[in-house]
Amino acid sequence: MVILSTSKNKTKYLILGLLSEQPLSGYEIKKIVDIRFSFFWNESFGQIYPELKKLEAEGLARMLETLNEDGKQKSSKKFSITQAGQKELEKWLKEPVEKEMVRYELLLKLYFSNSISGSTMLEHIREFQIIHRKQQMIFDKFEEELNRDIDMHENHRAILMVLNFGQKVWKAYDEWCNEVISIIDQNK
Amino acid sequence: MVILSTSKNKTKYLILGLLSEQPLSGYEIKKIVDIRFSFFWNESFGQIYPELKKLEAEGLARMLETLNEDGKQKSSKKFSITQAGQKELEKWLKEPVEKEMVRYELLLKLYFSNSISGSTMLEHIREFQIIHRKQQMIFDKFEEELNRDIDMHENHRAILMVLNFGQKVWKAYDEWCNEVISIIDQNK
DNA sequence: GGCGGCATGTAAGTTGTTACATGATTAA
DNA sequence: TTAATCATGTAACAACTTACATGCCGCC
Numbered sequence: 001m002v003i004l005s006t007s008k009n010k011t012k013y014l015i016l017g018l019l020s021e022q023p024l025s026g027y028e029i030k031k032i033v034d035i036r037f038s039f040f041w042n043e044s045f046g047q048i049y050p051e052l053k054k055l056e057a058e059g060l061a062r063m064l065e066t067l068n069e070d071g072k073q074k075s076s077k078k079f080s081i082t083q084a085g086q087k088e089l090e091k092w093l094k095e096p097v098e099k100e101m102v103r104y105e106l107l108l109k110l111y112f113s114n115s116i117s118g119s120t121m122l123e124h125i126r127e128f129q130i131i132h133r134k135q136q137m138i139f140d141k142f143e144e145e146l147n148r149d150i151d152m153h154e155n156h157r158a159i160l161m162v163l164n165f166g167q168k169v170w171k172a173y174d175e176w177c178n179e180v181i182s183i184i185d186q187n188k
Numbered sequence: 189m190v191i192l193s194t195s196k197n198k199t200k201y202l203i204l205g206l207l208s209e210q211p212l213s214g215y216e217i218k219k220i221v222d223i224r225f226s227f228f229w230n231e232s233f234g235q236i237y238p239e240l241k242k243l244e245a246e247g248l249a250r251m252l253e254t255l256n257e258d259g260k261q262k263s264s265k266k267f268s269i270t271q272a273g274q275k276e277l278e279k280w281l282k283e284p285v286e287k288e289m290v291r292y293e294l295l296l297k298l299y300f301s302n303s304i305s306g307s308t309m310l311e312h313i314r315e316f317q318i319i320h321r322k323q324q325m326i327f328d329k330f331e332e333e334l335n336r337d338i339d340m341h342e343n344h345r346a347i348l349m350v351l352n353f354g355q356k357v358w359k360a361y362d363e364w365c366n367e368v369i370s371i372i373d374q375n376k
Numbered sequence: 377g378g379c380g381g382c383a384t385g386t387a388a389g390t391t392g393t394t395a396c397a398t399g400a401t402t403a404a
Numbered sequence: 405t406t407a408a409t410c411a412t413g414t415a416a417c418a419a420c421t422t423a424c425a426t427g428c429c430g431c432c
Binding site for chain 2: 010013014017020037039040041042086089090092093094096097098099100101102103104105106107108109110111112113114115116120124127128131154155157158159161162164165168169171172173175176179180183187
């Protein structure tokens with residue numbers, strides 16, 4: 001039995017990465033991923049909460065005081081990163097990037113589209129285009145925001161690069177949609 | 189308890205889709221996915237073999253004769269699609285496309301790259317670029333091949349569109365890499 | 377008083393990966 | 405004859421989703 005220690009479990013590093021910026025609760029982590037990362041990452045509560053527990057047990061994260069000044073229980077449990085956690089994060093950041101994982105159901109359907117009518121396929125592609133155009137508007141808004149208060153995040157420059165990836169790839173999606181739509185339209 | 193029947197299990201449809209073109213064995217399915225679909229899909233043996241069994245049990249696929257003319261056992265088990273299977277495939281093809289799923293570890297690392305040196309990040313991006321340039325050459329070769337024997341597959345046109353998706357998106361990757369590399373280089 | 381958002385958490389199920397076992401055939 | 409490739413399969417595990425339970429808080 002060969003033991004391989006390639007760092008799978010990416011949830012761990014996502015959480016450590018976010019905690020390295022500021023203390024956060026599980027709920028806040030989920031919100032950030034949904035809003036800012038959704039175009040290249042996803043996580044569910046079912047992964048985040050257990051992982052936070054595990055990180056605490058391993059000494060990579062620490063739960064902050066859960067009492068208010070008045071002695072009452074706070075509603076949310078915030079976690080901060082420990083030194084060991086920061087070290088673990090940096091170790092992962094230096095490791096080679098594993099192949100991204102993608103699964104485009106649209107392309108699968110298109111590949112097999114012989115079995116259905118062109119107009120059905122057309123609908124699928126139009127739907128794809130609409131959804132991704134909405135995301136493009138979100139990119140624009142976020143980029144504008146970032147350019148306005150330039151020092152909101154110290155990792156401002158890196159965020160812009162990530163955003164730019166989305167912009168470029170989503171633009172490619174859009175152009176492809178236009179091309180494919182016109183091809184299918186001609187052949188109807 | 190609410191039962192929702194959105195067709196998850198995509199392996200099923202991938203197999204049905206491939207079988208709708210020609211009878212195939214599990215091994216051949218895996219090969220096709222690895223070679224032709226790898227840029228937008230993946231499957232492992234651990235999914236394919238059990239799924240084939242299930243499809244047969246459900247009457248959506250049928251195992252072909254496993255004896256040669258000389259009465260000896262063939263080494264591979266080929267499956268063909270049944271009428272019920274073809275119907276099931278078409279049903280799925282008409283259903284709305286579910287959101288594609290993507291996970292770019294590179295972007296996650298870039299987002300958190302404050303914690304590491306620019307040169308490490310640069311290496312990651314160069315590596316990403318190299319890997320994807322190799323894929324671009326594969327796209328080119330496959331496209332050329334398709335344009336040569338124009339009737340090799342009856343779904344020739346659809347395949348070209350799928351390929352074109354890869355071409356466009358991979359080009360966007362490449363341009364992004366160049367930009368990001370030059371930005372990081374300037375700031376070193 | 378009820379609704380929506382905030383907030384934490386888990387149990388059950390599904391999906392997907394990996395390592396391993398096994399054996400046939402082919403090419404050097 | 406030995407290594408590679410073809411070929412099938414499964415068991416154990418890891419990852420991930422989903423539905424559900426629970427309760428707070430503010431506000432209309």
